Amino acid sequence: MDLSPIAEDYLKTIYHLEDENGRPVRTGDISTALDVTSPTVTSMLDSLDERELVDYTPYKGVELTDRGTETVLQLVRNHRLLETFLMEHLDYSWSAVHDEADCLEHYVSDEFTRRLATFLGEPVTDPHGDLIPDSDLKMPEKSPYTALTEYEPGDTVTVEQVPHRDPDVRDYLSRHRIGPGTQLVVDEVSSIDLVTVVPSTTETSVALPTHVARRIGARVVTK
CATH class of the missing domain: 1.10.10.10 (Winged helix-like DNA-binding domain superfamily/Winged helix DNA-binding domain)
Structure with missing residues (x-):
């Protein structure tokens, strides 16, 4: 089209x-x-x-419409595969890769995307933990990760998915060294829409607005 x-x-x-x-x-x-x-x-x-x-x-x-959704899912597939390639093979950081993929996603062919997916081993998620539509443009039904807001104080988790489309949120998380792979201890879940965590990277408390914490996917660290 x-x-x-x-x-x-x-x-x-x-x-x-x-x-x-x-x-x-x-x-x-x-x-x-x-x-x-x-x-x-x-x-x-x-x-x-x-x-x-x-x-x-x-x-x-x-x-x-269904036609519009199909068009978008192809773009999303292009974008997330490009992000994966840029991080794994060109050493882009997770906080910088989004804007680069945004530029490139419009100009790659379906054949290029197919070959890229094969080269990368058909990844299911991108570097931010977002799901990648498959070759039939079907999106997996739900994320394999649990929202940070679902954990309790004292829980230790590993971040697997981060919100990244909003540059202010992306910069805030990056500045506090919270990204995919970061281990966090949930310190406090307050009644004023804040979740406080302590990243292992800094060991300094970081307050996250609930609407941001809800979009951070994590896995519990088993002891």
Whole structure:
């Protein structure tokens, strides 16, 4: 399908907002996520609706169609395989790899992606712990990891999945040396929407807003 990278970014944004907030997606949320004006969003949604990639109803919101979802899942597969390659073979850090893959994902062919997946050994998750759609563009039903918010004070866990699309969150976690593979001790789960953890990398308490901690997947460390 001949879509511009900008149009593909709109579809990806809708996909992620659907996942985070449910359907339908408000145009104002798209405007904020992409830092564009509301009239610009409306114009693009009209175009995507004409191509049957979204169902857009003014003042009510927008949803991806099956065709739109398939387009996005191919982009997501491209992106996550590229991230895996860049980290495993070009020594990118987990906090830097997202933006690089964002640029490249629009320009690789399906054949390249197929060969890349074979070369990498058909990985199921990317370096951030996010699931990778398979070659049939089917997404595994659920993450193999448990949200950090589900653990109790005193639990020791290993981080396997980190939120990374928001650069502020990504930078905060990176600055406190919390990333895939980091071992944490859950120190406190407060009533004011904070989870305090102690990373083994620094042994200094770090406060995480609940909405961030909920998106950090981890495995318990067995003793």
